[in-house]
Amino acid sequence: MTLSSQRILLVIGGGIAAYKCLDLIRRLRERGASVVPVMTKAAAEFVTPLSVGALAASRVYSGLFEREDEQDVGHIRLARECDLVIVAPASADRMAAMAAGRADDLAGAVLLATRAPILLAPAMNPAMWDHPATRRNLDRLKSDGVSFVGPGTGEMAESGEAGTGRMAEPLEIVAAALERLAPPAGPLSGRRILVTSGPTHEPIDPVRYIANRSSGRQGHAVAQALARLGAEVTLVSGPVAIPDPAGVTTIRVETARQMLAAVERALPADAGVFVAAVADWRAAEENPVKMKKDGSEPPPLPLALNPDILAHVGKGRERPRLVIGFAAETNDLLANALSKLDRKGADMIVANDVSGSVMGGEENTVRLVTRQGIEEWPTLSKTAVAERLARRIADWFAKDSA
Template sequence: MSRILLIVGGGIAAYKSCEIVRTLRRRGHAVRCVLTEGGSHFVTPMTLAALSEDQVFTTLWDLKDEAEMGHIQLSRQADLVVIAPATADLLARMAGGLANDLATTLLLATDKPVLAAPAMNVRMWQHPATRRNVEQLRADGVTVMEPDEGAMACGEFGPGRLPEPDVIVARIEQVLAGSVAKPLSGRHILVTAGPTHEPIDPVRYIANRSSGKQGFAIAGALAALGARVSLVAGPVLLPTPAGVDRIDVESAQDMANAVAAALPADAAVMVAAVADWRAEDAAGQKIKKRPGEPPAPLRLVENVDILATLARSPRRPALLIGFAAETEQIVAHATAKRARKGADWIVANDVSGDVMGGDANTVHVVTADGVESWELLPKNQVAARLADRIAATLG
């Protein structure tokens, strides 16, 4: 018999929690319920107590329970913690690590697996803030179910409905049985991100405006799907995504060396905006400006082509993905680049606006089968969609 702690969030879908409890009890599981303040507007503690045949917990400030550190005990005594419905507010507080009521406090204190079944208005589910929170929770190891699509109590239609109780119970039992394998478990994926800095002298360098945000988001999304991710990062000030192994480099040659050292890999996603040229002879001392004299000549030579080199390598990953930052004829240039470089996919984006350094992206995925153009999306959603496609391709 497994012990399940069910947190009931506030929302009209809370009525389905009663059927979840009933089904779990019928299948032999012990259930304890935590009813949030919002949830209590839709179902009562007495109803859940009768169905679970156990005490229902509603507050962090119960003198008897908290004298024994009840929230710690609740969080540790269960085999699995389930949130159904998981509202937008609950997901946001979970992602932010807040602990301002009984539910979020025990979620922060638990050392057990956590499963969340979201339910909210379609626009709330699709809002960039909610998408960020979901991706953060998945990166933190929380299993977040996809909501159902359909008509809602508010009259709108789309994704956001709480999955049916039998579907939630089935997922609960999968998690309990340890049968929910992340799709990229056991895979090693190499990601490059950010710019490179090519020295002119000790204080000057050639660079570009890449922020590294898209590459870091992709690395985090792949790790959330279970991959072992090696992130070769150019000089950027971004936090390392959860579960990612980061290798910091500066120049294109540094990045090429780090990429070679990270092989073998099942896939490589080359997001970095590697400088095309470098100074032929970087000065060992600062080049001084001489009044009245022309500037010192700067001779440029081509940098190593990391993507093309990897495509020709005997240790070429099974799936090789390059990125193309373009300002005109986006798809045409990306299609030519895919053939020229020997990549399987090229993900192209128009960087003529504020994409470099911004938080959203419009991409075109160019493959041997054609071109797939995506709508404008936050970069973390681009990352999540691309990670899902990589997982499906690797099988």
């Protein structure tokens, strides 16, 4: 797929990751796009307008009040004469400005005035990315229709710290741009699919909770693989430390009851894939203050049963045509998976043995359990497991519609 005839306005923000935009411009132009750069004042501290302009074969715009441009309201012209706006790197400050609707520089004015889709590639210190203010701004921008790619996880160039905050690589941004401009007409086009992912956190008191070791990698990979096949995917995710998949509507929750409510709001759907490792129990009553040690005996902790989301949907009135559950087991894997098919109203169960390092790891060994039999899959990366499962879902709909 190419970007031939597509006009991309590239807003280059301040930050050490700005140097990646030089390669990004080259990659976009290789695929036929024309690139018009807008550089913030801070961006010019990291890369020069001369190098950016030379690679883009375009004038570089930077000032909001440049006489020759503002004679025809230049920022409006820039905002309207493009098919996509990419902001890379998108700093915490830029995200805050966009969420607040500020237009106090050329980039802000363009972003507020454009009718084109907007794609952000965040880059910042991990502590800034994890800050509640940034998370609020992220949610606001997503609700406004802004798309995101990354950030990734790794070591930060400027501080040596490790965590989530690295700007996506240029080819990842190009792939996200392709998806945003021309969503693939894949075998799942027109299908609405609901996916759950990650753990749930069930509060005991303001500082403690019941949880498990799920990283969310498998569920997020399933959502991404389905989106790549053209599905309209809604991902309901518990607390995770990985980025949201590109091209997917992500809803974040904390507890099992919140997850169930979000799932119900996301229905109806053509398929539901329930990957989340939902906590079976929660504290019967959440203590409003931190529980203190009082003597040598621990305090009693009465538990209450959490809702069974898979069974609720699998046997509910708004049941999707295809319901798939995951069975994470440490013993009696196949027996437990087979029993879940009928007990929970599922069409397929992806059974995986989690007695080793699967939770939090990069690989998975699964068996696909249906009423027709059991498929043994080899040990694969979680991405490969997701891609194989997405293909099986596409095949199921193709046969069901035949």
